[in-house]
Amino acid sequence: MDKSEVEDYNHEKHSVHSYSEKYEVERFDDILEANIDLQEDDNSPIEEVRVTVANTDDPSMPCNTFRMWFLGLMFTAIISFVNQFFYMRQTQISIGYSVVALLSLPLGHFMARTLPTRDFTLFGRTFSLNPGPFSIKEHILIGTMTACNTSTAYAVDIVVLQHVFYNDKKPFIAGLLLVLTTQITGFALAGVIRRFLVRPAHMVWPSTLVTASLFRSLHVSTETAEDEGRMSRMNYFLLITLGSFLYYWFPGFIFPTIGMISWICWINPDNIVLSQLTGSNGLGIGTIALDWSALSYYVQPLVTPWFAQLNILVGFILVAWVMVPWAYYTNLWNSKNYPILSAGLFRENGSEYIKDEILTDSVFDQAKYDAYGPMRMDSFFALTYGVGFAGLTATIVHVVLYNGKEMIARWKSARAENEDIHSRLMNVYPEVPDWWYGLLFVITLALSLVTCIVWDYMPWWAVLLALAIAIIFVLPVGIVQAVTNQQPGLNIVTEYVIGYMLPGHAIANVTFKTYGYIVNVQALTFTSDLKLGHYMKIPPRIMFMAQLTSTFIAGLINLSTATWLVSTRPNICTKEGYPFTCRSTKTFYSASIIWGAIAPARVFGHKDGAIYSPVQWGFLIGALLPIPFWFAARKFPNITWLKYVHWPVLLAATSNMPPALPYFYTNGLFVGFIFMFILRRYRYSWWSRYNYLTSAAMDSGVAVCGLIIFFAIQSWEGAMPHWWGNPEDGHIDHCPLGGASYYGLIA
Template sequence: MAKEQVVDTYQDYVNDKIQVEDEEGHYELDEEDESPIEEVRITVPNTDDPTIPCNTFRMWFLGIFWTLVIAFINMFFYLRQTGITLGYSVVALLSLPMGHFMARVLPTRQFNLFGWRFTLNPGPFSLKEHVLIGTMISCTGATAYAVDIVILQKVFYHDHKPFIAGYLLVLTTQMTGFAFAGALRQFLIRPAHMVWPANLVYVSLFRSLHHTTERPEDQGRMSRMRYFYYVTLGSFLWYWFPNYIFPTVGVLSWICWIKPDNVVLAQLTGSNGLGFGTIALDWAAVTLYVQALITPWFAQVNILVGLVVVVYVMVPWAYYTNLWNSKSYPILSADLYTLDGGFYNISEVLVDNILKPEKYVSYGVMRMDSFFALTYGVGFAGLTATIVHVLLYNGKEMVQNWKTSRLGDEDIHTRLMSVYKEVPDWWYGILFVITLALSFVTCVVYDYMPWWALILALAIAAVFALPVGIVQAVTNQQPGLNVVTEYIIGYLLPGHAIANVTFKTYGYIVNTQALAFTQDLKLGHYMKIPPRIMFMAQVIATFLASTVNLVTAIWLVNTRPKICTEDGYPFTCRSTQTFYSASVIWGAIGPARVFGNKDGAIYSPDQWGFLIGALLPIPFWYATKIYPNVQWLKLVHWPVLLAATSNIPPGLPYFFTNGLFLGFVFMYILRRYRYRWWSRYNYLSSAAMDTGVAIGGILIFFIFQNNNINFPNWWGNPAYNDGTTIEDMNAAALDHCALASANYYGVIPQ
């Protein structure tokens, strides 16, 4: 459709609605024609100008450039002990002056290429170009999950496959989810109440960087742009203290200091234990899992309840009653142990990376700490609770969404988007056929897992896409499918570690990627980005990022001696170590020998979680029908509550408690009593803090740490026993509470 036709189509719609055209040429609609969701109403404009250029040379150049850069940096830091993830905020800040510069210097003449007329410089650098660049970076923000499988094979299982095998594995697991995103559009993007809260931060950020005019009621207040820069500067300056100059201030386990040689006190209050009372002054830590300024307050309350029940009630009871011989192990650890508390050597029970049952019986059963074991049971419950909760609370709604989408009953943002050509279903279909074919080649030709396992994994990802997506779109929390996928394939293919993690990746990550793409499509919906351009930006960015992630990881594995070990510091691969432990539990040994009744398995009670999770939402849903005026009953969200501890480990409890405190201040106190400030600055604050942290982390690493320039040791930056720096030591020693990582008898596993 030509640009003139697009404008005419848009004008036909707005003629019935327009009251006045503002000084920027944007169409202002009736005040009544607003989003029914308050957070969206105060953040997302209900206007659009379809003539704004977005599919430009500038957008593609900057988007591809930053995709390559960020994909490399994020993969590089992912394997380091102190990981950093760069995303929207940093690139939004850095790409803006680059875009303006290109708008000034690029030639404006028009070119004619086989009848296609275009220009390198269609005018001022636009908001829509900027959002598309950010969307491409979003596809690189989380490093490709399947890269861990490649590292696992090379480093832990010494199974060397050709580069093309790993490349196809990474590419297919990252891109297959696109087809599911296409099917989810009418359920998770078009309905107004599918908010996707994280997108409101990005909308606020981009609008602040581009719109400098103020509403009359905001005259005299600090501009959003100036506020953003001030908070970014403050975040950047402070980041140097907890991460370089004064690391102890980032983790203040002050209760433990009363008597740091008391094991029980250290386990309960130390940062590497349960972290009760631990204060963290490091933004990167306290917002890593909760995202306190984004997640709705009702969801944070559910997280708090789940955290208290599991971490501060169930775990101490299990540990100090010596359930599963737990006193022989630390109270919180992702490591695997023998009965007497030593580290479990999985190589003793494998031959050609396949479990030998007689060796397993002879060497002894695998043990884990009670926290790790209980969180698996809670994860089982969270899975079935998600299904039941969505069916009870959202079942009729999903049917209604299907009907209303066909009848054209849409909100203002959907109507504004109607002037743009939608992505045809066959685009998604062709992409799915290609990735599915390559997935079969990957799994069968390179012997990752049988063909039937691939079909089953993708079926699980597809079935759970909608219920998990509804939970994330409303609460900003995403229940993961990692546990259920590991569980299923662990029973179907016991003893095969690589097949287990491959199945998990195709089931879990394809689902996660589908929802990540859907979230980006919702951002494009809010910012009125043409869907076809958004689709192309996502596909190209994902392809490039997957390639760079894998090449970077292989380069590090081949060039860094002892990578993913303590001796390989700083490339200790914390997340990959947890991934390896899961491959042992679910794959090499298998759930029958861990959670079943085979060869001395002792964690079988965890499987009751499936039944408990399915039952928990039912009485609360029924109570809402009997007592419709009791509002708090409607806010009980079992999938979020049960998923509260799903990231512990590798996360630590104090990450959550400190994040929830920030959430109480910003999402409850300030929203309720300082609403004007909250509506103007809250989401912008989150973006600015993230930007300052990311810039600070990059500079500290490349200027100092990469050149082995360490800050002098003192009480706030203590040295380890042999004089090495704080980065080399166990995190528990950072807060002067080293016994938090010891077992009940005061022994720290070596």
């Protein structure tokens, strides 16, 4: 039997009725029940895939439709704007996949009921605006167009950095090309690795199974007997969204103090140590956040599994509440001269480190540096770098120990190109030609070189080296992520490499990091989406066009939004510019000074009085930590908790601090305990039906309210009258010394 006969056989055997007929008579639970009777060869060898993804397909189901493109591009534009807008605020909000999935569903059905059904002809092609009922494949494509752009474009921070902190305003086209090349080059790499990470059955990509389950549950056509008498998911979503919208007026505008209630500090707000330990700008012990945007952004308490949250909790306590107070109050590295938690950079005496004093034309000047003095940072910031070093090596060692044999077996399986039922079903659809990806890579490489050379971001050889790092690591990191759902980051590696090779150049450092790190991340993000399309039987060429188009639009909107805010908001990225304080961008700026302008040799090495070199022991410590626990788990298999000690997650717990604040974690983990432990264990029926909807609805309500507050009030210079809950001095938590040094100096 030749290939064409195999494809015909699979098409006839596994393609069910036509789409319109199936819409009337089939339900997904019927499909799942029918799957039980299929032979093993007609299903995935992976159990998680078997119980989540249907091993049937209907190639006649519409997906490349006007509805898909209209809703997909609309949500891409909205999400790109909203997420970039809130990215620059004090408390960030990110609207994700689940929100788009839920909002686009009723809109898709509405369009299917109202759009005209007659055929149109354009450029010789006949099509209909309304080819039938709104399909799950259209829905998947809409979600994918927004999902691959949920995170704001990383390179936008470079543009903001230059404009706000370095007073180096490049033309808009320079920033746009920087954003687009760093976002899209990874897509070209995804095309190269897809044959190893998408088609093989053993490359599972666990996160895509969650998404597949979500979309299939939304397209079950009828309620089960268990659902009778219960509020529908859509009504529940709308109700919680309304409640979230109405409530957020208080922490977001009327009564911001309830977003950071540092009640212990109020006992004696003039006590510096008490303020540092309990203030929202300090370690936040006891601080209560009645603000969803604060407690949800970093922990995502209704989404992150409780097992992972436990590891985060242990890691957070060890670093933030044990290691940091010990280092600070023993005056390690003269810590008492600086705040206990800050992403700022300081001089020896605790005053702000003015970068202009050591730079000439944004390049490090040794003579100025010798005259001005070395850069210092608080112990928290320095230690989190060490913990980050440990997390990187711990991830590698943990994966090798716990997943090494499995990875080798799956890699051999991938090399053998064994195909399960899903790969055979996908043979019906024409694959994207390799030359499409090759041409895309050539174009983005050429534009990358032009961008970096013409506008002096970094030398041409640095572009090639950064992309080489991304290319070398993309397959091994991809295998790790496809098997273990972990993605080791390359940001520290790239900063280190260029920091030693091109010291003194801040913008070159962050640009190199972006090309080396984000191109790798984007490649794996696109690959994950391709795997989702593989599971849900989305034609590859349509997926290619949807991903590429949406990424271009999202990058343009991200940059335009950031440029507009920087140009119109006074004092942006400063305390006076609240709420647009740019916490993440300021951390990015500090990294540009540490790794770029001053360079790692003067910070973590042994040059010009570097004092933070001990944190480099983190590399060795991280590599050693998983080993005894791995041996112990093998030696004592009956001690179950040993299997749940996950050092990569535990060490990564504080990787977002700064810019994240400790009270974000404590409040988020408390909410996670309620939803992901208590409700999941004791109210599983409610939890399984409404938990993720609650998270999506809360995000949606906060985002809509935040936008209305800004555009209807703040953009017209409107403001809430000052009162105790909205103090005029800007100390929202009424704990002014929380961000001060041990000696009371407020930087």
